[in-house]
Amino acid sequence: MPATPLAAHPSARPAPAFRGRIGSDARSGHYAVPRRYRLHLSPADPDGLRIAVTHSLLGLDRACPVTFLPAVPDCPDGGHSALRPLYEASAHHYTGPALAPVLSDDWSGRIVSTHGPDIARDLARHFGGGRTSLYPCGRESEIEAVERMCAQGIEGAAQRAGAAGAETSRSAAALDTLLETLGVLDRGLGSGPYLIDDQITAADVELWVALVQLDTVHRHHLDADAVRRIAGLPALWAYARRLAAHPAFGVHLDLDAVNRRHHARCQGLEAAGSAVQILDWAAHSTPEKSEEEQARQA
Incomplete structure (x- = not known):
């Protein structure tokens, strides 16, 4: 799908303490x-x-x-x-x-x-060893555009929209940005199963994780009407369900762990949107972890 890049903004991710590369130097x-x-x-x-x-x-x-x-x-x-x-x-x-x-x-x-x-x-x-190409040649700029949309138009906008004590106008503008970004992605997914070509790429990994965060974390700080509007994007959430059923995606989705991490870090206030679940992730994911892996994540 053609993705419209957002203007550059500082990343919400903390600056990495180490940034070596494999094979590049x-x-x-x-x-x-x-x-x-x-x-x-x-x-x-x-x-x-x-x-x-x-x-x-x-x-x-x-x-x-x-x-x-x-x-x-x-x-x-x-x-x-x-x-x-x-x-x-x-x-x-x-x-x-x-x-x-x-x-x-x-x-x-x-x-x-x-x-x-x-x-x-x-x-x-x-x-990669010849397996599926997550960064197909010539599509790097599209993948980077999706990364920016997820970081700024979904993650950043959702945080601002649900921020405790934020001005109403600021929250409304952030919600508009969030809905506009999701709408662009929803329309793009209406023409194919994945974001770029007919294969899973790094752009799909980025968007799927952003949607997981939106529904399992950010939703709790939005009002119910906002969550219903977010949920009313059929192609986007059908795509999220489909990827959740893929073993490489769903096996790593531990809803209890996400919830515990959220509540351990969260300083915001819960809003009415917390009661409006968008997806039943557990019903669509494939939690096939080994006993050893489950013990290590406990």
Whole structure:
């Protein structure tokens, strides 16, 4: 689908503490070697969910193992104690939070990157092994446009629309932006099963995670009328249901974990939209985690 890029705005994501790349700079020594790298993820976190879905679509269980982290970080600063040794080994006297996601190098015991988009791209480009191309040649600008729409027109707009104490005019403008963005995407999906061509790409991973967040997190801070208007986009939510049924997507969707993470971090006020569920995600997802994986995410 042709996506209209939004104007550039600062990203809501925190600045990454580490931003190494695999295979892009010979001086870094981060060559694309199977089983050299490890992911540390919490799929309850949007960045972690994006990477987990990407990892499953590419079939990288053997090439790049995953260590799953709890939904709610166990450190007061929002970090994970399990990641602290990696952070301290990677930066002298590191004092910041040990945040996920992390791509680490098992050879050196240090962190390569904590930047989610870079991690997903490097996995796809250097470990895809001929599987489905999540970043098809010549479509990069369209994928980037969808990423901006999700970050600014969905995630950012939904946060502003539901912000506690925000001026009515500001909330209304944010809701208009949200509905306009969703409408563009809904119309685009009316002509095909996926956003770009007839295959799943990184744009679909980005949008699906944004829709999960919209319904499981942001909806709780919007009024009921706003949620009903958001829900009234048939192509968009049919698409979300269809991807939830795909094993690479639905297996990573732990609604209880998302809810626990939301309530542990949330400082906003619950609104009437909390009672208006858009999708029954549990009915459409495919939770086929192993017992070991479930224990690690508990």
